[in-house]
Amino acid sequence: xxxxxxxxxxxxxxxxxxxxxxxxxxxxxxxxxxxxxxxxxxxxxxxxxxxxxxxxxxxxxxxxxxxxxxxx
Amino acid sequence: xxxxxxxxxxxxxxxxxxxxxxxxxxxxxxxxxxxxxxxxxxxxxxxxxxxxxxxxxxxxxxxxxxxxxxxxxxxxxxxxxxxxxxxxxxxxxxxxxxxxxxxxxxxxxxxxxxxxxxxxxxxxxxxxxxxxxxxxxxxxxxxxxxxxxxxxxxxxxxxxxxxxxxxxxxxxxxxxxxxxxxxxxxxxxxxxxxxxxxxxxxxxxxxxxxxxxxxxxxxxxxxxxxxx
Ligand code: FES
Numbered sequence: 236x237x238x239x240x241x242x243x244x245x246x247x248x249x250x251x252x253x254x255x256x257x258x259x260x261x262x263x264x265x266x267x268x269x270x271x272x273x274x275x276x277x278x279x280x281x282x283x284x285x286x287x288x289x290x291x292x293x294x295x296x297x298x299x300x301x302x303x304x305x306x307x
Numbered sequence: 308x309x310x311x312x313x314x315x316x317x318x319x320x321x322x323x324x325x326x327x328x329x330x331x332x333x334x335x336x337x338x339x340x341x342x343x344x345x346x347x348x349x350x351x352x353x354x355x356x357x358x359x360x361x362x363x364x365x366x367x368x369x370x371x372x373x374x375x376x377x378x379x380x381x382x383x384x385x386x387x388x389x390x391x392x393x394x395x396x397x398x399x400x401x402x403x404x405x406x407x408x409x410x411x412x413x414x415x416x417x418x419x420x421x422x423x424x425x426x427x428x429x430x431x432x433x434x435x436x437x438x439x440x441x442x443x444x445x446x447x448x449x450x451x452x453x454x455x456x457x458x459x460x461x462x463x464x465x466x467x468x469x470x471x472x473x474x475x476x477x478x479x480x481x482x483x484x485x486x487x488x489x490x491x492x493x494x495x496x497x498x499x500x501x502x503x504x505x506x507x508x509x510x511x512x513x514x515x516x517x518x519x520x521x522x523x524x525x526x527x528x529x530x531x532x533x534x535x
Contacts, residue, residue, distance in 0.1 A: 236398075236425055256424065263394050266367055267355045274366070 247298045254291055258284055311377040328370035329357055339383055340392055343451040344371045345501055346525035348460055354451055356395050359383045393418045397425055399449050410503035437487030440494055440510055447506040450476045454498035466492040
């Protein structure tokens with residue numbers, strides 16, 4: 236599910252809501268997991284969200300531009 | 308047994324050692340949401356609905372499998388817990404397409420769910436109709452493993468098991484063979500009553516008319532203890 240969200244954003248179909256949900260799910264998985272794998276699996280993703288937020292925002296802007304082009 | 312002091316949601320309690328947090332909460336009228344827990348069966352901590360916050364421990368622990376320790380300060384209703392309960396329920400819905408009356412639906416109302424924000428997975432699962440009396444619809448299964456535990460721990464026939472991991476986990480009959488061909492199933496119907504959704508149901512009944520008595524399993528376990 237998180238992989239799908241990330242792919243959606245990378246492919247230029249993402250929205251701000253998707254990034255928000257990705258953040259929410261990462262924290263949820265990290266904290267609510269039963270096993271050690273689940274507790275650390277979202278870490279790489281969370282790091283990108285923390286240190287490369289600008290890239291996410293850039294990508295969203297690009298996506299908006301594409302969508303704007305298609306629909307308007 | 309020795310009594311130990313603990314604190315749940317701001318109430319100081321004196322409780323017996325060796326109990327789980329869930330047992331204590333239920334005995335003291337503190338509501339904890341559960342799904343994979345079933346009275347009379349051993350707990351596995353699979354659904355993560357009963358998570359509670361404990362002061363001094365930096366992760367959330369499931370109330371059903373965590374034993375109390377002296378001087379614990381437990382919080383069961385923080386904003387974080389409520390938020391997580393909602394996500395957990397939504398994620399369960401994302402794999403379950405049951406629309407009959409089910410414990411999962413009740414849970415949805417309880418956590419104040421209005422819709423599922425996550426994309427439905429719609430796994431194309433098999434429906435096993437090979438058993439003469441019952442049907443197993445894997446599309447509605449949330450793999451809480453209540454049927455697996457009731458089959459081994461209460462009926463003692465070990466028909467149900469689990470294969471694979473994560474989203475590809477599936478409940479299997481015997482060695483992943485059709486339920487109807489099972490050499491271990493006694494057709495006792497305990498799994499039907501333990502199923503929280505509409506995944507296991509008797510053929511003779513129309514979905515929605517089925518009344519289950521999950522309490523029966525806990526009663527049975529209690530009565531057996533008395534006979535010993
Ligand atoms: S009821 Fe405790 S984890 Fe499911």
